[in-house]
Amino acid sequence: MKNKHMERHQTLREKILETIREAILKGNLKPGEKVAEPELAERFGISRTPIREAFRQLESEGYLTVIPRKGAVVAALSERDVQEFYAIKSILEGYAASLAARNLTEKELERLETVNRKLRSLAEEGDVRSFYRVHNEFHEIFLKAADNSKLYGLIHQLGMKFNRLRMASLSVNGRMAISVDEHEKLLDAFRRKDPETAENLVKKTASIGSKVLLESMMNNHHGDTVNLNQDKH
Amino acid sequence: MKNKHMERHQTLREKILETIREAILKGNLKPGEKVAEPELAERFGISRTPIREAFRQLESEGYLTVIPRKGAVVAALSERDVQEFYAIKSILEGYAASLAARNLTEKELERLETVNRKLRSLAEEGDVRSFYRVHNEFHEIFLKAADNSKLYGLIHQLGMKFNRLRMASLSVNGRMAISVDEHEKLLDAFRRKDPETAENLVKKTASIGSKVLLESMMNNHHGDTVNLNQDKH
DNA sequence: TGTATGTATACTGTATACAATTTACATACT
DNA sequence: AGTATGTAAATTGTATACAGTATACATACA
Structure with a gap:
């Protein structure tokens, strides 16, 4: 060979x-x-x-x-496309959270807490890039715990197209700290094995994120479509 | 050439x-x-x-x-694949129902009622094939009313792979009549503009359908994978 | 006899050639 | 001048040729 x-x-x-x-x-x-x-x-x-x-x-x-x-x-992505995609992503992630609430082991819960503590310190430092990376790690953990590979794949597929936009969303001031608080509430729901609350929390978080995002898009809009590139201008 | x-x-x-x-x-x-x-x-x-x-x-x-x-x-689709896909589809359709509950016009509601009356008579006749077609029409109406084209596309994409299986699911005796009853409850929620109930109803319906389907799959299973071909008359 | 190896065969991956169609532009016509 | 038309260039769609790799089977070797 x-x-x-x-x-x-x-x-x-x-x-x-x-x-x-x-x-x-x-x-x-x-x-x-x-x-x-x-x-x-x-x-x-x-x-x-x-x-x-x-x-x-x-x-x-x-x-x-x-x-x-x-x-x-x-x-080209219209604002409507973004809205629609985001809505779907939030619904799928919400479902993933509800599944995770049932499945998460003590070990994974501790892991989530560790990651969120790290997020808190990164938020205080204002390190958006690292925050973004670790933030994804947090989501990865409960997405995997949901134990539905098709769901996992679908969320990632949707997420890929909006990663850069999501980074922009986190850059909005105060957004990182709020995110940490939201994670804490979510962790609480996970600990209580409360799928419904977990689902609603994730949905709400996503919907807020979407709103923030759309607002930032409105500011530097180019006609009726959106350029995903956030590095210039 | x-x-x-x-x-x-x-x-x-x-x-x-x-x-x-x-x-x-x-x-x-x-x-x-x-x-x-x-x-x-x-x-x-x-x-x-x-x-x-x-x-x-x-x-x-x-x-x-x-x-x-x-x-x-x-x-090849494992039973697990089917379960996962079905779960996702139910979640997305549930969401579509909740959106539809907000958007449906009087005209569309009447249309849904007409279609469901037709379904009742088809269920009594036992015409599975026609029932299946009109059943899809029912879902089409509120899916479109949800007014999210990405969601619509995603549900269709998922549905395509399971259409034939769903037909088998409806063939199980008494399933059609139950479906009509479920539609009626759903229509009621639509009329009351109650998104949450509409969503839960659709989710429950799908989860039952999934269960029926998996059972019928278990019966004529070919190892650990499933053949989608169901038209051996 | 059973395993290893070599060779023939088939199939995939890539390049190139050719056909069909769209686009651009120049020319002719009103 | 402005529009219509025809031709050339560019681009996509399809076919074919060729190279590299996997598979199957036969043969040689222990």
Whole structure:
């Protein structure tokens, strides 16, 4: 067998897929922008075939809008899209919380408490980036505890498209501290094995987050669609 | 090779996509079965290219499991998969119901009542196929009234994979009549503009349906995975 | 006899060639 | 001038060719 460079398991298609997806998420490819196959093929020095296949996948994932015989454009998100997606995400996360409330072990609860203590100190320091990372860790724990892999996958799929926006949402002043308080209430519900309360708390948190987000979007709006790129301007 | 009648604005990729998806849904392609590109290309008299592209899309949609350099197999659904999917679908439909309760107009409410009256008579006649169709119509109405296109799309995506199973679920004796009663309770909640009750009713209905379904699956189980094909008359 | 290995075969991954269609632009016409 | 039309360029859709890798089966070896 070949134990040498087994890292080479990724196909060109998979690599280009991730590259394009990353470019869209990072804002290097902006919503509404046209994505031409020959250009990408030239840029990456490969043929059109893997690119075309990646396009089909990206289309299914909602990153690209493909018009037959015309080409592909980066999917533009209207405020309405954001609202809808956020509502769905909150409902799914709420459900995950209710499942987690039933399943969480003592060990996991302690873990959540540890993570939230860390969040409190990060909020005080005002370290948004670290807060964001650890915040995700908190959610990861109870998402996994919900023990529904399809749910987990769906939430992640939705989350991926809004990660950058969520970061912006947390940057709003005081938002981090509030988040920690909300987590504390949630932890309380978890400890009491109270699925309903846990669900409602998560839903409420998400709905507030959505509101904050939409407001920040309204401020620097570009027509009726939104650019996910938050690094510039 | 030119096409005879160019009356189709659809690309070959889209056609083959639907064909394969349909074949999986109908059970002509069974879970676990290997799907080879050259064979399909030969069968449909086209090249491998559109087939490969369709594969990527089907992979994203969860119909195929592709192993690099080995090939694609029809995704097999474990009972756990069914349980998980069903749970998510019920949660999303429940949410849709709660939104619908807020939005439904008098006209739509009357429409729902008309449809449910029709369902009652179909249940008495024992016409499962028609019942299934009209049953979907009932759900369509309040799903659309929920006025969240992403939610609508997601529910449909999930539903597609389980349509045939749901038909089996309705075939269980007495299930149709119960469904009509449940609709009536739901309509009542809609009339009272009671989102919470509407949501809980839909969730409960789905959870019962899931249970019925899983039981019928247990009976004619094929190892640990499930064949979606139910049309052996 | 059972395991290992080599080779033939088949299939996937990628590149390239070609066909069909859209888009852009220049030209002609009112 | 403004619109219509025809042609060229660009781009997508499809087919085919080729290379690399996995699988199957036969053969050799212990």
